[in-house]
Amino acid sequence: MSAPSRTLVLRSDRLVLEVVTTGAAVRRLVLDDDGPVDLVLGHRDPATYDDDGGYLGATVGRFTNRLGGGRLVVDGTEHRVPPNDGANALHGGPVGWDRLAWEVLEEAPDRVVLGLTSPDGDQGLPGEVTARVTYEVAGDEVRLHHHATTSATTYLGMTNHAYFSLDGGPDVLEHRLEVGASAFTPVGADLLPTGEVLPVDGTPFDLRRARLLRDVLALDDEQLVRGGGLDHNLVLDGSGMRRAARLVGASGRWVEVHTDRPAVQVYTGAHFDGALTGLDGRPLLRHAGVALETQGYPDAPNHPGFPDALVRPGEALEARTTWRVGRD
Template sequence: MTAPVPASFGTLPDGREVTVHTLTAPGGPVLRVLDLGATVQALHLPDRAGGTTNVALGHPDAAACAALPEAFLGAVVGRYANRIAGARFDLDGRTVALAANEGGNTLHGGPDGFHRRTWQVVEAGPDRLVLELVSPDGDQGFPGELTARATYTVSGHTVALDLEARTDAPTVVNLAGHAYLNLAGEGSGTVEDHLLTVAADHYLPVGRDGLPTGGLAPVAGTPLDLTTPARLGERMRSEHPHVAAVGGIDHSFHLRGTGLRAAARLEDPASGRSVELWTDQPALQVYTGNALDGAITGPGGRGYPRGAGLALEPQRHPDSPNRPELSDPVLRPGETCRSRTEWRFRY
């Protein structure tokens, strides 16, 4: 197969052109990835009618990608995914001050995070795309020049994302894919009737600001017990204080085991589609799209309501630069930070 020619996705307000690359495998998913933010813009799966259905939330064009409100739809977020309290942390005896973009905290790398950057295409084939981004020393306050790579691969019924990073000075890093899935179809409503299973016996309680309030807690006896298939609508609308605090599920789950393993399973009984997520990361952020309110319109022309999609984000725990007992976020020269995520679909 020959590599498809990338297509224009439109122009940003600052004049940058955004391109979209299409990856596919015979009889398998069709994945559309933007060079802006190394973003999953659409993911089409074969359907029972002989056509395809887009199951990933995304923006319809470049202008929409740059508009507010910001939902990080499909992007690779960094330099540090999730939240860092107080927009600061200590590293090797000195305090590092970051750019804040959520109250006084730093979310997903800061106001000009990796989701807003144009990644360079290193390799483009029919079923594989490699993108690279160089983040300079001091970018959003983070020390060290960081070189990040994102590799998307489509094979059989599987979409894989490999992330890696290298640095020339000690820093912290937590790259994560922020794809939202709705197996019934993008723009079809909500994921409240989807069933979710997560291979985690503990989760991280958070306050209204999304930051950890303490250490890991057992999921047993809470609506965050997803060790057996659970209907999302019942759990995300629970009045349990740890769910009500963030308006749904937006919690980090501490996954069982190590190495590449099954972390979660999402099922849509109506369509018969399901996906099993595999990762080698210690934690999985589960986010039920609590902040979506219809203001963002997808490619299908419909606004995304609360719960329009589910983001399953393998990563390190939030605020680990200030809470090293949760997970180790430090990367030093000569080391390479790597992670792998696989979405194994059935349809």
């Protein structure tokens, strides 16, 4: 088990960001909106992160999202990540980076850098990996930078798994979501991508114009049944740093997610069953928050048509995401 977490607090003139060192996780994002308002889900007891934080706000890796059978091949050699999602591996398997103690490398009032060394063979994957995550707050923005290098060719992916909930209510059904994605990757019954990349036209995944989550989740669609709602990879339009998503609560509070990553996983929290306690002391129930995980494609090592997620010695995984928040 990881060492007990240390809590780090970053501030701008409008925001407070609280990070715990276990999982390099975001526990709180507080907006000054005529008083402090929490915008992400967090555990009431910070010690929960030392046990099993359930990915709330965590930095996940070595490979994000699902990996079919936990299997991948690097330079002709098969490697296996231990399963933790049926027969598949999710977010690095049972002991992913969300479960580990990260080291504080730099600390300032508005910025912190956390680091982790993942030894060769960790999660069954080759290469010693040096990972870094930087959090910075400035005005109405939280800036995230994920960086990783490796001593041997390996597959890498990093993201933050924050769940946004902008109204302080029990669910996000009255939130409106817009995602700049013209395509998505459909999933099978095991939530693994089928390998197809399909247009969103005429599907629940056409979020190019803002839609009420309650209405989207009420649609009769086999993909929504499989995911218990939205639990899908949307392929973002464009390249470079651009707006990926905008989520607006009934309160008028909003968050925009900007990223240079190719895709975003939209997940409406079907698994919340009351076992976890939120910041306000209430149990977290179904659809308590929505995750907007900027990422590469799920199960990419097993689909040659998906963007390559290999990182080689001398290269680096670089990923930037910005959360911009406010109120209409």
